[in-house]
Amino acid sequence: MSMDFTEFKRRIGAEPRSGDPELIAARDLSPEHRETVIKAEAFEQKLERAVDLPAPSDLLERITSVTSMEGNKRRNWWPVAMAASVLVAVGAAGMGWKMSQGWESVEAYVVDHYRHDGDKVVAMALEGGPADVHAMLARFDLDATPELANIVSLIKYCPTPEGKGIHMILDTQNGPLTVIYMPDTHVTDREMLAFDQMEALLIDLESGSAAIIGADSQRIEDYYAVIHDSIVPLPDPS
Amino acid sequence: MSNEDRQLLKFNGLAQAYGADLFRYAMWICGNEALSKDLVQETYLRAWKAVDSLKDEKAAKSWLITILRREYARTFERKVPKFTDVETVVVPEDSELEPDDRAEVQLLRQGIMKLAPKYREPLLLQVVLGYSCQEIAAELDISKSAVMTQLFRAREQLKERLQKDGVTGNVHGLY
Numbered sequence: 001m002s003m004d005f006t007e008f009k010r011r012i013g014a015e016p017r018s019g020d021p022e023l024i025a026a027r028d029l030s031p032e033h034r035e036t037v038i039k040a041e042a043f044e045q046k047l048e049r050a051v052d053l054p055a056p057s058d059l060l061e062r063i064t065s066v067t068s069m070e071g072n073k074r075r076n077w078w079p080v081a082m083a084a085s086v087l088v089a090v091g092a093a094g095m096g097w098k099m100s101q102g103w104e105s106v107e108a109y110v111v112d113h114y115r116h117d118g119d120k121v122v123a124m125a126l127e128g129g130p131a132d133v134h135a136m137l138a139r140f141d142l143d144a145t146p147e148l149a150n151i152v153s154l155i156k157y158c159p160t161p162e163g164k165g166i167h168m169i170l171d172t173q174n175g176p177l178t179v180i181y182m183p184d185t186h187v188t189d190r191e192m193l194a195f196d197q198m199e200a201l202l203i204d205l206e207s208g209s210a211a212i213i214g215a216d217s218q219r220i221e222d223y224y225a226v227i228h229d230s231i232v233p234l235p236d237p238s
Numbered sequence: 239m240s241n242e243d244r245q246l247l248k249f250n251g252l253a254q255a256y257g258a259d260l261f262r263y264a265m266w267i268c269g270n271e272a273l274s275k276d277l278v279q280e281t282y283l284r285a286w287k288a289v290d291s292l293k294d295e296k297a298a299k300s301w302l303i304t305i306l307r308r309e310y311a312r313t314f315e316r317k318v319p320k321f322t323d324v325e326t327v328v329v330p331e332d333s334e335l336e337p338d339d340r341a342e343v344q345l346l347r348q349g350i351m352k353l354a355p356k357y358r359e360p361l362l363l364q365v366v367l368g369y370s371c372q373e374i375a376a377e378l379d380i381s382k383s384a385v386m387t388q389l390f391r392a393r394e395q396l397k398e399r400l401q402k403d404g405v406t407g408n409v410h411g412l413y
Binding site for chain 1: 253254257266270271282339342343346362364365366371385386390396397
């Protein structure tokens with residue numbers, strides 16, 4: 001029994017490139033059927049173009065970097081990767097800093113982190129673009145009050161002593177300041193570090209800790225309260 | 239070659255084969271590049287930890303997608319991120335598309351973002367990842383008939399959007 005036109009349209013609309021022999025046979029039942037197939041294919045090509053978003057250039061590097069995370073027990077991967085593919089070599093190069101983790105203290109981590117990419121991230125923030133502060137913090141069951149959210153010009157995830165954390169750039173009256181949020185860590189509140197003409201102010205939070213980093217002329221202590229009071233637990237949806 | 243070396247090669251093969259598709263899928267479900275990269279990285283981290291358990295590499299794509307969907311649900315069960323970045327992806331000027339076609343592609347992107355998740359997700363599984371209706375049904379744990387209905391309605395809604403907001407006369411001719 002041949003498929004009626006309504007059913008044919010429904011099935012073409014659901015799966016335009018179906019290999020079902022019954023559907024393929026029905027394509028030539030009438031000019032109306034053929035026209036439906038042509039229109040469906042034209043739409044499908046547009047749909048494919050629409051969903052085809054470009055993947056970022058560092059995606060493979062990020063993916064392959066996971067093999068060196070989590071105190072990787074597979075110690076022999078580097079020489080094998082060199083032989084096997086350039087892809088892995090790129091991943092490993094990008095992870096050089098992460099692989100050196102095992103910091104003796106949060107203080108050592110903060111200094112090491114800023115030396116690794118602090119200036120570069122500040123430069124990226126100056127290029128602008130919206131920062132999705134709330135969604136990024138929600139991953140840690142945290143949110144930001146408007147006082148903080150409104151001055152974040154860049155936010156990204158970063159490695160911290162106890163796993164993934166957050167690296168933010170604040171656009172302040174004192175110039176761009178770096179803030180690193182470190183979950184599951186505790187520091188001596190208001191401890192000040194000095195390195196490379198930079199200062200870092202450590203802040204002990206209800207959940208985790210943070211460091212504000214800026215040049216010694218930037219009066220980072222002015223922003224202690226903003227960070228301390230503005231990184232807050234995510235409200236319970238109930 | 240040791241077992242660990244083989245696992246690493248297998249993992250790198252999965253990264254190259256499916257990384258970009260998983261990213262595209264993540265972008266369409268959460269709409270934010272940073273979060274999408276993070277979701278994909280978390281997916282592969284979990285996959286790496288369990289790569290020994292993947293015996294049939296033909297099942298790798300659905301295995302990775304299942305991990306990604308669970309990770310998304312776990313991460314954003316309390317707060318769903320707003321779509322921000324998909325809208326900013328512009329169809330390249332040097333693409334082979336005519337200007338009107340590029341405008342239609344942008345309209346389609348807006349339409350996809352506005353689809354209800356129950357329509358958007360099966361459509362993306364099909365168009366981005368090449369899933370059959372049967373595979374979508376298995377992934378979403380619904381009947382094949384329900385999948386077909388959702389796919390049909392998703393496309394109808396997108397066509398209606400193009401007809402309503404279309405910039406060219408040929409839009410009406412197409413549907």
